[in-house]
Amino acid sequence: MADRMDERVRDVTIVVGGEAGQGIQTIEFILTRVLKRSGYHVFATKEYMSRIRGGSNSTLIRVGSQRVPANVDRIDLLVPLDSGALTHLAGRISKDTLIIGEKKALKTEHNCVDIPFAAMAEEAGGKIYANTVAIGFLCGILEADLAILENYLKEYFGRKGKEIVARNVQAAGTGYRAGGEMRSAGRVAFSIDRDPSVAGNLLVSGAEAVSLGAISGGCRFISSYPMSPGTAILTYLSRHSEKFGIVAEQAEDEIAAVNMAVGASYAGARAMVTTSGGGFALMEEGVSLAGITETPLVIHLGQRPGPATGMATRTEQADLDLALYAGHGEFPRIIYAPGRTEDAFVLTHRAFNMADRYQVPVFVLTDQYFLDSYYSTSSLGDDAVFNEDHVIETDESYMRYRLTEDGISPRGVPGFGTGLVAVDSHEHTEEGHITEEIGVRNAMMDKRMGKIRAILADSVPPVLTGPEDYRVLVVGWGSNFHIIAEAVQLLRKDDISCLHFSQVFPLPPDTAELLDRAEVTVVVENNFGGQFARLLRAHTGFEAGHRILQYDGRPFCSELLARKILKIARRN
Amino acid sequence: MADRMDERVRDVTIVVGGEAGQGIQTIEFILTRVLKRSGYHVFATKEYMSRIRGGSNSTLIRVGSQRVPANVDRIDLLVPLDSGALTHLAGRISKDTLIIGEKKALKTEHNCVDIPFAAMAEEAGGKIYANTVAIGFLCGILEADLAILENYLKEYFGRKGKEIVARNVQAAGTGYRAGGEMRSAGRVAFSIDRDPSVAGNLLVSGAEAVSLGAISGGCRFISSYPMSPGTAILTYLSRHSEKFGIVAEQAEDEIAAVNMAVGASYAGARAMVTTSGGGFALMEEGVSLAGITETPLVIHLGQRPGPATGMATRTEQADLDLALYAGHGEFPRIIYAPGRTEDAFVLTHRAFNMADRYQVPVFVLTDQYFLDSYYSTSSLGDDAVFNEDHVIETDESYMRYRLTEDGISPRGVPGFGTGLVAVDSHEHTEEGHITEEIGVRNAMMDKRMGKIRAILADSVPPVLTGPEDYRVLVVGWGSNFHIIAEAVQLLRKDDISCLHFSQVFPLPPDTAELLDRAEVTVVVENNFGGQFARLLRAHTGFEAGHRILQYDGRPFCSELLARKILKIARRN
Amino acid sequence: MDKKTYDRGDIEITWCPGCGNYPLLESLKGALAGLGLDPGEVVVVSGIGQAAKTPHYLRCHMFNGLHGRAVPLATGVKAANRHMTVLAIGGDGDMYGEGGNHFLHAIRRNPDITNLVHNNMVYGLTKGQASPTSPLGMVTPVQVHGVAAEPINPLAVAITVGATFVARAFTGDGEGTVSIIQEAIKHRGYALVDILQPCVTYNRVNTFQWFSERTYHLDESHDPRDMMGALKVAMDRERLALGILYASPGKPTFEDTLPVYARSPEPLHRRRVDRALLGEHIGEKI
Amino acid sequence: MDKKTYDRGDIEITWCPGCGNYPLLESLKGALAGLGLDPGEVVVVSGIGQAAKTPHYLRCHMFNGLHGRAVPLATGVKAANRHMTVLAIGGDGDMYGEGGNHFLHAIRRNPDITNLVHNNMVYGLTKGQASPTSPLGMVTPVQVHGVAAEPINPLAVAITVGATFVARAFTGDGEGTVSIIQEAIKHRGYALVDILQPCVTYNRVNTFQWFSERTYHLDESHDPRDMMGALKVAMDRERLALGILYASPGKPTFEDTLPVYARSPEPLHRRRVDRALLGEHIGEKI
Ligand SMILES: Cc1ncc(C[n+]2csc(CCOP(=O)(O)OP(=O)(O)O)c2C)c(N)n1
Ligand SMILES: Cc1ncc(C[n+]2csc(CCOP(=O)(O)OP(=O)(O)O)c2C)c(N)n1
Ligand code: SF4
């Protein structure tokens, strides 16, 4: 395994911990933006309790010369806003961790640089500026650009008035100088190269990428019921509903949400819902409705640990099976599980096109870790996407379920053309009316299920990272993309590659071939059962030799994962 | 394949067809009971449209010297109550089918014996007795005992008064003589031996067997929302709720139903719900609740064709995946899919014991065909079952989720003992209170999921019919038991056996070994996707070479299935 | 317009002979044709049940959805295309049982849809179980000891939740039903019409005669703008008023409150993504 | 009994400082202890939300279930064991949003449970979206243009659906809350207590002061047996009455109507299958 100190030169991991309501979010927000504008690659992710105030939460910020968008266990710099943060993060504090804060208040025996943020803040006008001092300090230690910091603070606090701005600038400066001094004193050993082009990068979270992909995909209707972590998409589309012409409705429950969306889609509006496992369970009958009526529907399912309420603000990948088999009866579906924010944008966009093209429900399967993480990226790929138009103008002979060669019946909507659009949740005739006739039933089942063939041919292939002639293949899906990639990269072995699936169903055509080529296969999943490994086995017959599973509600950490992979690689 | 005429000697298939409301059910009811009491083995199954009056329905009755409890395609004797029945059943009428009825009214070109039921009924007092004439006629042709028929009519119509009884007896007699004459004239070639012991057999439908199994299993609470074909269990338990001390509540929706049942079970009442796919989809969040809270729950899921409303009164086996992966998050479950009425009784009983023993949701997975069919059987096996008692009296140190070796925490209920019983839908501590702590989460997940091991050791093995040293193995599950068994029996090959699973999840331990022994494997399922075949592959790696699938809403027919199996057996 | 415009021609209707749904269907056709609505501008959404089969017997756009879910589905249709006249049809079980939550919240949301409830006080299609409007004591295959739960009073509930159009009709009164349905369709906002409909097969209590004996027509003396007055009429379970109990026009509809329609009434399916605007927006993430 | 009996001891309570749930919790403990109820005879069931965390802070039996589903769950508990005192607790979103259908039908069914709704007029736990009781115009992260749907009036709805105990309390009035909860528990049948509870974090409209200014106590002049009178008080959205708006004892409860309790009140978990009776019954199938 690669030398950790060596890594450290290229990137630093900062963790800020404290109670909900203490301002961790603000620190993260400002710091990542200022560092990015200063030319550093940044990555941030958070973990938090299911409560509004108190408790102990933390945010992890990685700053590097290159993109390092993966969760890690190690903490280089820890900024605890209260002593609870030290208890909360105890397991992750090592001898290499530098704790920054008021030593006396923190009462820690670890490596601690005594920086009296509160006292320094008082100078600037009050304790309330302590967080800004900390921001300044971190910028100083990392050699961020002070002018950029100051400008950003002006932008950020602008509407609060000049005095507030001035005090924040002062507090930041105090911190910045202290950070610089510590750096000069040689207490830290980073040397992170700046890349001026990063300044123009985007900072987009997984949740924003899904939301923007939806807007880009022509989403005109979202109806949902709040549920973490799915709510973020509803919130985003609501906030921008006027700008982009979207109906964003909070339904009375998830059942109403999915049925409203199906109704809107029937009437021609590209429609979606967003939810999490428990809410989705309630939508399943509606998904089955979309299935038999062949009404396009995009479902964003943000996973969190179950069963039932489970751990409401944590992460897990345990609802793949749920999405895969949701709804009674049999009908085709597509499931995307993006691994990178860019994928989330492109695949959510694509979800709307595919839903319309094949008239099927399409899932975008994410999780809390993915939605709440973000990193610097040059583009979302929004130039490469365009919206297909699959709605036809009907004439009087129109039949909604006309049997065609490829199983796709031209889709009309009420009020566009002279035809009538009849849609039915029962088995139905070509005209869309209820039937129990055997021949029609068989024809309609064959038509619907037959679409899977075309969908397969229209697959998003898995992404292979590493050498083509791998001996060991580490397989992942969804939010694990970067974590697995970094883990394998840390190992610096030329016989280990990673294969990441962002289309998890149907499995892309070349899946079996790619898996068969490996001598040793390791499937990495954030769940108990190894659901993706089972899916691979059920559909390709391939049994993964090894599975690395984690189901404690936390994402993998790349360096810990690297060790587990190495162990398997060495033994096999 | 065996000679059909030869089969015919041993059993006769009668089909009565007509509109809903024309009295098919009464004919079936009386005829099967009289024939059974006369010493014949009987089997009856029905198919009907989703409407209350009109349309075209039919009932199939098989009468034999031996048990023949499987659906067939062929019709030996057809009694059409209207001409619509001939159109409806056209595909199944062959040159060997004898149509019985008023030739003029039926306008058929097929082999028809002109029996003017209506006119004969007028003699007895009115057209209304036509069905009784038909019953008499069929009894006559089959040489049932006239005295038994007369007695049964007295019993059946008793509360309608003497005159009605007398007229029915007269009508039956008229029919009986006509049937006898036809028989004497040599127009039919059956020779069905009577078995006096059959007279004492039970006639129990699948729905009744499940209901009786529930009563026997100590069910004290059923809350459900009507949905075909699940309703039958609610109706049965409601009807006998006073006798057996059961709370039977029709809920406002399926969500209320499952939550009420979980509440009742928490309080110590053995509880169940009954529904079909669409209703079950709405219950999934509640199933997940039962999963994490480890509250015993029995779910009867009567399958019908989907997606969505599908074909409400038809049959399918397409909700295996739904049951298997229902509910968000991961938790253990057991799924029984009885193949024989006796199994339905014993396994439903067992479902309650297992739910209590392992504190998990247990499914009884049936379908419309299974629930609506019945046949003569000597016993339900009710002598062999007994109820376990897994509820403990608590003391003050009681903790609902105490970590134990085998993962099973002694189960207390409120008000029994001095302990407090705290139960939580979040991840929870041993005390039952919300937690997000990693160690506790892992311990609780391991505890819950670990129960699968013990459950596996406590499996219901699959039933092998046929030689042990099979070359071809025909695999089935659920309602297909008898159909597959008869199909294979018809083939009279000493290298073909059938393997039937009534515990479909977890797969019994010896599954892989049994499958591996076959050269050729054929999985027979009433669905499109081959869900059980996929389950076998996902969990054992075994890929069935062949699948025979049917998804038109109708059950398999044993002789048609036999041909398909033979084709595969010959070619491989 | 001839009401034949709404005939689907030679189709089979699967209701029982004598069912109250037949005259209801005729009233509905009459109401739609009478308003001069082209079938191409009418979308009839339904749930599952005998009543919910109605759209299959009408020549216009239709969506036969899930049991209990016609109202949210219709809400989505209307929100996506304001030009359509949208009706949500179903039975008493459909709308007040399985769909009870949507009933409450659709009223609050006030989409411009017409909600017709064929209230036969029983579950017809599933063979005679009690519905939320079944009378106390009615014996059914499930309620073997008689219905024990208080029947719901949908009209009174609708008024207290803030519905702006609440009416009751009776299939025995064809003309009245036509005109009430027409008023309901003309009303801007959610309009509830609870239609007493005898089920000849499963409801032996609330028969045609039972309804005939208990119903009466509201006359001029009734002020449909007086909420408490309307509530009083609605609360009367002995004498069942036919007509418009409550109507308070002028409240903004759900669609009125949607910013998508602030600038244009164009149906959503006609709109295209403004890629320049999106590009600009994404640019703000730098 | 000392209300400390209901303390769970040294546990962390995860509500925000200043939240109205704290005094409410104290009132609830006071009410339970004041009635002399042993924690072993009390089962507190809840949904999901801030309010729904309550049972974790009480020393008695508890079932923290699913969002929106506390009421059917509590109904099941009570039906299985009549000896227990059963409360169903949750927020306004829990009970009137996700759980709206159960709210309607529990009232009809009339189980002997007490339904406490912590009405903070907002979704607390999910960070400030509108709830069914949020006032028109309130701006939230989802209702960015302000709440457009008419807030529900739970008390009025409960009365029209036939609830036999309907009350309103306010966390600012600890004593009143204690006594109302006690009356609700003592009432045989479904009892609704809507409790005005300020959310200091997400509801900047309906603050403690806002509630204080608009609430008043019902006095003797109010007759809680007069349904139309109670309805009138409930319909008043300007002045919010505190106290028992409506109480009409004597109606049979759900459990009263269950044949299982006709002969014995024994909890269901104590009962064993009568195998002889079953054998006889099966014998009838010959
Ligand atoms: C989710 C779901 N639950 C249950 C059913 C079964 N079901 C179909 S219609 C119906 C009730 C019919 O009663 P009602 O709505 O009053 O209509 P009616 O037949 O009386 O016109 C039920 C329970 C279903 N289709 N879907
Ligand atoms: C099925 C389901 N949908 C959504 C959620 C997410 N959720 C948790 S609490 C809550 C609403 C909380 O509001 P309220 O009930 O008013 O309680 P409060 O937090 O205000 O006390 C929601 C939507 C959930 N847990 N389950
Ligand atoms: S069952 Fe009742 S409601 Fe249904 S069609 Fe027959 S008469 Fe009409």
Ligand code: SF4
């Ligand atoms: S968010 Fe509101 S309701 Fe929730 S704990 Fe905080 S103040 Fe109380």
Ligand SMILES: [Mg+2]
């Ligand atoms: Mg009805």
Ligand SMILES: [Mg+2]
């Ligand atoms: Mg609230």
